[in-house]
Amino acid sequence: LAGERPDSHFDSGKSLSGEPDPGKSPSGEPDPETFTKLQNLRVHERTHRGEKPFHCSQCGKRFTRLENLKQHDRIHRGEKPYHCSHCGKRFRSLGTLTTHERIHTGEMPYHCSHCGESFRWSGSLKTHERTHTQEKPYQCSLCGKRFTELGSLKIHNRIHTGEKPYYCSQCGINFTWLASLKTHERIHTGERSYHCSHCGKSFSGLVNLKQHERVHTGEKPYQCTLCGKHFTHLGNLKEHERTHTEIKPYQCSLCGKSFTKLVGLNKHDRTHTRGDKTYHYNLIGSSCRSQQHSFFRR
Template identity: 45%
Template sequence: GITSEGEPGRRRKRRYKCKDCGKVFACGSNLTRHRRIHTGEKPYKCLDCGKSFTESGRLLCHQRTHTKEKPFVCTTCGKCFTCRRHLNRHRRIHTGEKPYKCQDCGKSFTLSGYLLSHQRTHTKEKPYLCTTCGKRFSWRSYLNAHRLIHTGERPYPCSHCEMTFRQSNDLRKHQRAVHRGEVQPCPIPTRPTSITGPRRDSSREKIYECEDCRKIFTCGSNLRRHRRIHTGEKPFKCRDCGKSFRESGRLLRHWRTHTKEKPFLCTTCGKRFSWRSYLIKHQRTHTGERPYACSHCGKNFRRRYHLRRHQLAVHNGEFSGGT
């Protein structure tokens, strides 16, 4: 929409207001460009790779990734860039300049995008819409991470094993905990859950104790999830059949019984599976891997229940759990 403002006797300035979020622009073309945040329109397409962009300048900048042209040089360190805006942003590393200031709290930022993201902590604006479930987010990165719940995509593979993850920080935590022997503690909430009071151990790290079974957790969210075993709470409900689950991951796996989605591909034979655990078990038919060893006789098995069955039949039910 268009609004007008100004003092009597002076020419009124036109203002262009976004009908989605209320943001006002002095120029109609700026509003048109801004509206693409809400519509998702990307009218500028790269003829080399097909990637599309909201602005012509961004397409031009992208095209240099194909030509390898980097015409913008930092005179301080000699680093070259494909776009002038990338050079200007880089220069602030040397100057320490933070030209974008929040009018609400005075905090300053090196990039306008950082300021815009920050301002949403004040305005509570959520311009990023998930078209699958209707949930809204303040930041695009949050929307992108959320969408993976619907698609089942796990774009971050571990280079050490076959596990993949939805988010890069989940991959980092896994690698520190599993492949370096360094347990990465879960972030501690600033205001711990009231389910039970946190206490500190001798190393002064906050820990969370279940008041029902006294099990200890280093993360409040893990305690909340665990408590559902005792309370019977199942907050994640399938909109197709009404079945409820304790964890969002279990709901996602259940959805695949309705959608028939099979996102996990065996690269050896092309067979697809609805669940990663099924794929991992299947892959052992190709690799010959038998990871479950009997501690009594040393015999190896592909699946844990095969080990359990063997121990019940051969070793009088003495189940060791495997290795």
């Protein structure tokens, strides 16, 4: 028809095929609910196409949704418009505030389908579920070891990089792990927070307590792969394994005689010292250079 607009079919409430237009009501007016769903669908489809039409004018970072860009802009402006009514802490997004408030309300909306345990955050649930599925999606590129959490992989990587980000403010010693620093700091404070339930003896670290408890329980978790003998401590196992390998890392610096155990060197050293309580020895091994040591025995 003369004068008809090319897109006049959109005003009829029907599509080109004559079927009702999903974005229009029968009267031809836009249906708000359907329109919103279509808009959300189009935005969602960008995640599949990798389309990010919104970009930050300050740093160039791109976003799929305008809302995400606006939220990002607050980082540059330092704006935190949402505040917690319980503690006053401020947040850049409403979603972050809502998640934070669960700390105060005790709400745990995410439930494990395997065991029923509840969690405040979806990320915590996903991490927990891997204990059931045994999934370890994060792999070390250097040694191949796999981890349940990305954070665990990052901490593990310090073994390879030699990074020790935690240091003691009192003596300056650096540590790979925060837990190691906290245990070390108790040397300075004299704090012994861990107590043996069997004998009451106190320890500065949980690891020390667990090792001590094996004296009471008789647990020997370390087994020699060559003869099957069990040991309470890993150090004792390594010392025992030298009886099979004939590795003798402790060498007398005076005569060159080598020993499997340090205690053997100590006994031998007395034949040279004759009452002098200063011991001298070389620590040798296949994986380290020879090192000379001396110590005073009380």
